[in-house]
Amino acid sequence: METLEILLIILLCIGAIQGIIFGIILWQRKVPNYIANRFLSTILFFFSYRLIVETLKIFGLGRYDAWYHILLEYNWIYGTLIFFFVKSYVTPNFRIKRSDYSHFLPVFMEFVWSNFIKTQNFYWDGTRESLSWLGYWGYVVWMRYPTMYIISGLLIVFYTSKAQKVLNDKSQIEGFQLLPEKIKWIRRVVWVLKIFSFLYVGVVLIDFFFFGYTHNFYGHPVFISMAIITYWLGLEGFSRRKESAFKLVAIVSNKEKEQLSNIASKLEAKMKEEMLYKNPELTLSVLSKQLDEKPYLVTKCLNTIFNKKFNDYINEFRIEEVKQLIKDPKNNNLTLLAIAHEAGFNSKASFNRAVKKITGNAPSDLKNSI
Structure with missing residues (x-):
């Protein structure tokens, strides 16, 4: 194994381990904004999972073997989790409504579709005729085109934009006052994730249109960046886990x-x-x-x-x-x-x-x- 690969494994593992540790701590703490902490914890768990999957692939696991059918993609959930983390952090007494569950529909669709595509390996005998029309073209669109990654990046851009609207909302909830200095770090996080997603989508499209989607020269930098973001996000959340973005104010008649x-x-x-x-x-x-x-x-x-x-x-x-x-x-x-x-x-x-x-x-x- 080359030195660069060893360094990559170390970086990915550090990000994943720290993400899991901080995620566990944030999940267990009963503090004023514990719901927001749990959304952040879930983000860290999914980021860590993705880093672990990539580490296993470096060792040759998860590429058309038994692990391939177990290690599923959950790329379409990041945007939704980021949005609800922000919304719950700046909304006193936040509770998920029934209508909010519609935002998790993309990841459900990804889960179902990913399972469907991966099961095509059980029918594939080397010929196109061994697969159904949907199975064949679904496999082509899913595996030969950057479909899942483009949608994932665009979902993050979409939901970080929604999160920024929530952060910029000037309306106040009666009895509470938002403290702008307490959400500066969240603004930074949202901007970094949005820019990262923009760049990621742009690079993937360049690879697809100009290099035939064969180079994947951005793979390692993307996951190194993801490990750094996971570590940074965990540290930010951990250091502010007991803070509240609000203070109580007297209700005036x-x-x-x-x-x-x-x-x-x-x-x-x-x-x-x-x-x-x-x-x-x-x-x-x-x-x-x-x-x-x-x-x-x-x-x-x-x-x-x-x-x-x-x-x-x-x-x-x-x-x-x-x-x-x-x-x-x-x-x-x-x-x-x-x-x-x-x-x-x-x-x-x-x-x-x-x-x-x-x-x-x-x-x-x-x-x-x-």
């Missing part, structure tokens, strides 16, 4: 919502007209007195109407003021810190923290961008 909306209008007016944010000593208590409202109502208004904390809300105004001051030619001789003080920040540290948190960039980038 229509009467209270109207009251909070009125406070929000007063608050916005005070900020824009009187520029209260320029006061470096501004606190929730001071702001509440300016609005003639109780502090707890102002806090509730910020959390419910603006979905922000007090400091973040005020600092957003201050950062916008910094940008406006930078644009003014009169301030060309002022340092960035002097401008920050003018906008209401009381220290360099608070300015740096606020800019990094709200914009995601360094404070120096404010000047560069303008």
